[in-house]
Amino acid sequence: MEFTVQQIADLLQGQVEGDNLAKVRTLAKIEEAQAGALAFLANPKYEAFLYTTGASAVIVSDKLELKKPVSATLIRVSDPYSSFSTLLQYYQTALLASKTGVEEPAFMGNASTIGENHYRGAFSYIGNNCKIGANVRIFPQVYIGDNVTIGDNTTLFAGAKLYANTVVGNNCTVHAGAVLGSDGFGFAPQADGSYKIVPQIGNVVLEDDVSIGANTTIDCATMGSTVIRKGTKIDNLVQIAHNVEVGEHTVIAAQTGISGSAKIGSHCVIAGQVGIVGHITIADKTTIGAQSGVGKSIKKTGTIIQGSPAFDYKQNLRALTVFRKLPELQREVEALRDKA
Known part of the structure; x- marks a missing residue:
């Protein structure tokens, strides 16, 4: 299956930044994507891959401020993770529909x-x-x-x-x-x-x-x-x-x-x-x-x-903190007992 970036943006109610006629044929992780792939960026830890990815298009937040030029076409949405999930759901539904x-x-x-x-x-x-x-x-x-x-x-x-x-x-x-x-x-x-x-x-x-x-x-x-x-x-x-x-x-x-x-x-x-x-x-x-x-x-x-x-x-976390210190506390108690 092949779609234009604009078709995907319309589905996700997003805005295209770049080539709206770019074609995508598959979905991929942003760090692994090649030409013809659509990726997404939701976690800021992966932002560096946005500037090096080979993806034809990337779904990003409409609040993201670019630090460098990007070669991929961007689809800006309010929630990239939910939008990509929606796209995966449509993709899976299409695959299942082919089974009749x-x-x-x-x-x-x-x-x-x-x-x-x-x-x-x-x-x-x-x-x-x-x-x-x-x-x-x-x-x-x-x-x-x-x-x-x-x-x-x-x-x-x-x-x-x-x-x-x-x-x-x-x-x-x-x-x-x-x-x-x-x-x-x-x-x-x-x-x-x-x-x-x-x-x-x-x-x-x-x-x-x-x-x-x-x-x-x-x-x-x-x-x-x-x-x-x-x-x-x-x-x-x-x-x-x-x-x-x-x-x-x-x-x-x-x-x-x-x-x-x-x-x-x-x-x-x-x-x-x-x-x-x-x-x-x-x-x-x-x-x-x-x-x-x-x-x-x-x-x-x-x-x-x-x-x-x-x-x-929260009480459990405090209890675990004490539990980790039990060997040390035992030594202190034993030392005090020996002094008594």
């Missing part, structure tokens, strides 16, 4: 329906009584169980697995290897020390605009639904247990584990390798630092916590 039709072999069960302009990759499987919307992309080796509902413009990448009764909204993305609807970890201890399986008969519900990372697992509810609310973004290798609810527009980074029946608020930020115990509530706009262990409910909106067990972020 049905590759054989592909299977679709009885009484299942799928909307227009869809793509079904080879070896994909759709069970019985499924309702799948328009512009859906189902890549090879995707498994969709019985009674699954999928909204419009959703993409399921290769090897994703949706168990029976899963509900996926509009504009969702489920990346390769993700599993939605596997059994929750429900076992009842018996008097003889063994464990009896507690059947998990609920489902998983993803609302609109949700993204699920590769190899992430979301367990079905024991009864009712495990729910991921609108706009939430979940990274790779995340485990979400049965009956969890995650609020709108929350982001969860890799290797986080959320135990059963925890309730996560809206607009929360959960960093990598966080562990959250079950049956607690996390307030809206909570930020949880990496490798934290959360063992009790967070009730105050906007709380920032860190550590294991997790507590107030």
Whole structure:
């Protein structure tokens, strides 16, 4: 695909500074870009590359003051990072739109329906009584169980697995290897020390605009639904247990584990390798630092916590400062004891 700089500027509502008819065919990092590429500059640390880049065009801030002449055509916008993200989104959408039709072999069960302009990759499987919307992309080796509902413009990448009764909204993305609807970890201890399986008969519900990372697992509810609310973004290798609810527009980074029946608020930020115990509530706009262990409910909106067990972020930093000095403090205490 090839576009003029002016076409891109019109899309981003930006202003061209230079050759508005310059052609771009690809996207690249500013430090690596060559002729025909479009790059962007958002971080001031990379400004030096603006004066040496081989890119044909660069997206920059409308507030940037040039220190040297530049050879690239500039597209000035209010937020270069967001504008480049928008462009990437259009580019990805165009690539996905090129995937249409049905590759054989592909299977679709009885009484299942799928909307227009869809793509079904080879070896994909759709069970019985499924309702799948328009512009859906189902890549090879995707498994969709019985009674699954999928909204419009959703993409399921290769090897994703949706168990029976899963509900996926509009504009969702489920990346390769993700599993939605596997059994929750429900076992009842018996008097003889063994464990009896507690059947998990609920489902998983993803609302609109949700993204699920590769190899992430979301367990079905024991009864009712495990729910991921609108706009939430979940990274790779995340485990979400049965009956969890995650609020709108929350982001969860890799290797986080959320135990059963925890309730996560809206607009929360959960960093990598966080562990959250079950049956607690996390307030809206909570930020949880990496490798934290959360063992009790967070009730105050906007709380920032860190550590294991997790507590107030600033207090945690002060505690870490003391912790690093413990060997020195121990020597001082021992010296005082010897003098006593």
